[in-house]
Structures are given as C-alpha cells and as structure tokens.
Amino acid sequence: MTPGARISAAIAVIDRVASGEPAEKALTNWARGARYAGSKDRAAVRDHVFDVLRRWRSTAASGAAETGRGRMIGLLRQDGPPPESLFDGQGHAPAPLSEAERAAGGTQDGAAARDMPDWLWPQFARDLGPRADPVAQALRHRAPVFVRVNTLRADVEGARAALAEEGIEARPASLSPDALEIIAGARSIARGAAFAGGLVEMQDAASQAVVDALPLVPGMRVLDYCAGGGGKALAMAARLGGGPVAVHDADPARMRDVPARATRAGADLRIVDHPRRDWDLVLCDVPCSGSGAWRRAPEGKWRLTQGALDALCRTQADILDRAAPLVAPGGVLAYATCSVLACENMQAVERFIAGHPGWTLRDSRSFLPGPEGDGLFLAVLAHTG
Numbered sequence: 001m002t003p004g005a006r007i008s009a010a011i012a013v014i015d016r017v018a019s020g021e022p023a024e025k026a027l028t029n030w031a032r033g034a035r036y037a038g039s040k041d042r043a044a045v046r047d048h049v050f051d052v053l054r055r056w057r058s059t060a061a062s063g064a065a066e067t068g069r070g071r072m073i074g075l076l077r078q079d080g081p082p083p084e085s086l087f088d089g090q091g092h093a094p095a096p097l098s099e100a101e102r103a104a105g106g107t108q109d110g111a112a113a114r115d116m117p118d119w120l121w122p123q124f125a126r127d128l129g130p131r132a133d134p135v136a137q138a139l140r141h142r143a144p145v146f147v148r149v150n151t152l153r154a155d156v157e158g159a160r161a162a163l164a165e166e167g168i169e170a171r172p173a174s175l176s177p178d179a180l181e182i183i184a185g186a187r188s189i190a191r192g193a194a195f196a197g198g199l200v201e202m203q204d205a206a207s208q209a210v211v212d213a214l215p216l217v218p219g220m221r222v223l224d225y226c227a228g229g230g231g232k233a234l235a236m237a238a239r240l241g242g243g244p245v246a247v248h249d250a251d252p253a254r255m256r257d258v259p260a261r262a263t264r265a266g267a268d269l270r271i272v273d274h275p276r277r278d279w280d281l282v283l284c285d286v287p288c289s290g291s292g293a294w295r296r297a298p299e300g301k302w303r304l305t306q307g308a309l310d311a312l313c314r315t316q317a318d319i320l321d322r323a324a325p326l327v328a329p330g331g332v333l334a335y336a337t338c339s340v341l342a343c344e345n346m347q348a349v350e351r352f353i354a355g356h357p358g359w360t361l362r363d364s365r366s367f368l369p370g371p372e373g374d375g376l377f378l379a380v381l382a383h384t385g
C-alpha cells in the first residue's frame, strides 16, 4: 500500500470508531477485507488510528472536521508531512484538499488543546498541579516499549543479547533493574525466540517498579487478588525465586492465559477460586480509569465519565474491604492502580485507613507517564492492631 492508501484506510477505520466500534475491532474488520495489506501496512494504519485516538479533539480542530478525513488532515498538520503531499487522489490516496479544507484548521486552548475531556481537566489539573500539563501532553504521544527480563530464565545482559540476535535493540531502563526499553524491532518481540523461551515479558517499566517496591521475601505466602492476565504475578514470582504466587480474579476468564504464561516463564502460579486468609502479602491491582496508561489505551480517555469514575472508586473500596481480612497478622496489603487521579490513589487509601482501624500506610509511590514509563500508584499498608 502507498502512504496515501494507508491514510485512506485509517480514515475509514476512524469513521467506524467514531460511530461506536471499538478500535481493535474496527482494525480487525478492515484487515479482514484488505488481504492485500501486508504486516507493515497494517502496522502503519494502526499507528495512524491510535495517533488520532490519543488526540481525538485536537486533530479534529486542526483538520476542522469531526470526521476521519478531518482528523487525519489534522494529525498530519500536527506531525507532518503536510496533508497536501499525501491527499493527492492518486491510486487509493484520499482526494486532494478542498479550498475550504486548505483554509480551515485552528488552534485551541484549555482541555481541548491537551486532548482531555472537558469534565475531567479541572480535576486532573487540581490533582497533578504543575505536572498536569506535561502529563496530559505525554498522554498525547506514543508510549515507549519495555520488556521485563525474567530472571528465572536469563540475566539482563543475556536477554539483551538474545533480543539483539533477533534484530531487536534494547537498552537498560531507569525505573527497574530488570527492565529493558526496546529501541528498535518492538513489533517482532512477540514472534521471537526470546519471548517464546520466557526470557522476556512485555511489561511497562513503571509496572515493574511497582513490583520491585513490594516487600517480597522468598517463602512468603503471596496472593494476587486481581491477577488478570498475570503480569504482576509473574513479576512477583520472579522476585520469589519462582513462586509460588496464588492468583485470583473476580472474572476467572481474565486469567485464561495465566497457565501458559507461567509455564513459559518457569513460574509457579496457582489459581485460587475462593481465597481464604492467611497471606503474608495480598496485592490488589485494582480495576481503574487507566489514566496513567491512556497512551496505550486511548479510547479509555474518551469513554470515562464522572459516573464511571465514581463506580470505579466504589469497586476499588469494595476490593480493599474484601482483601484486607485475608492478610495474616503482620502481613501487608498492597494497593496498585495505573491511574494518576487522586480519587483512585491516595484518597482511596486515606478513605480505607479512616474506615479500617489498625491499618497504616507503610510506603507509597507515584509514577507519572513519561519517557520512563506509564503512570502508576502503589500503596503498601500494614496492620498494626
């Protein structure tokens, strides 16, 4: 496909997303009907679509239309090359810009310029203070790619060398000693031998740093209460010399890949349907707005409403209520989100402590989205009663 044809494809997918179809589904549907598209074409179309999703408001303003075409014109106006060079009507490229399209295109301020929802921006600005603007800007751009070196299978230099043999270039990441940032070849990782052999796992560097900050000691009885796909459980198992780590999720289907991932990693993860007490460490990596990771999942930014955020906060409180009694005397309760919003982070912890005498905050960490990783929050609580 030519660069122009890729833009035409992205325009069609963006229009489907605008009419309510999830982006992944719209991309899959497009790819099914586009057998001529190779893997590089599919990757390029996907990049255009996700670039626009991250900047849904500002690209519409720059392109002066809330359509796929307008948004792609706007994206090119922001990032280049000039839209006139690709909208030339040749082959499958989009039609040339009309006089009106050439003349249109504006700038914005406030929430729109930061590609934030109007309702959320005041809260975001209050919560993050002087960091609000750089964080909002970071969320408008692609996230760096990181892997976690699985120390059960390799050391960092060994994993780096194995990746290099596959043409994947990596360098040490600052947030975690086991994290590598992928500089080139990121799209090949999941198909490669280093990944298949369990030497590396895809995991954001801040997610790795959260697990690094947990007070884990081999021999501890550890429960991952919201295990999902098991990313943090695998990292915890590596810290414990292989495990075991008990994994639980209210939706067991979310853990369907856990056995295969554990086998690949050489980790001992044990699914527990109805966890009972006495765990030395219970991790609650709760469902959240995902605001710290909106670079990776930008649809979440536009889907979130005040009502949905309030409901998430109630779920987070409920999970802490259920998990706290599972902690053994002297054990710890760890609470993690991939959010930067205070109501899901420190305020949630303060509400829990206020309602649960004997629990105190032992440690907390906040990571903001940027070149080093995503935005995450961790609180480690101990029971002193």
Ligand SMILES: C[S@@+](CC[C@H](N)C(=O)[O-])C[C@H]1O[C@@H](n2cnc3c(N)ncnc32)[C@H](O)[C@@H]1O
Pocket: 225, 226, 227, 228, 229, 230, 231, 232, 233, 248, 249, 250, 251, 254, 285, 286, 287, 288, 315, 319
């Ligand atoms: C942020 S995801 C977990 C990600 C996972 N820890 C990882 O690192 O890959 C949150 C998980 O919490 C689960 N969940 C939601 N409500 C829950 C509840 N009441 N009890 C336990 N798990 C719950 C969801 O099904 C979801 O899989």
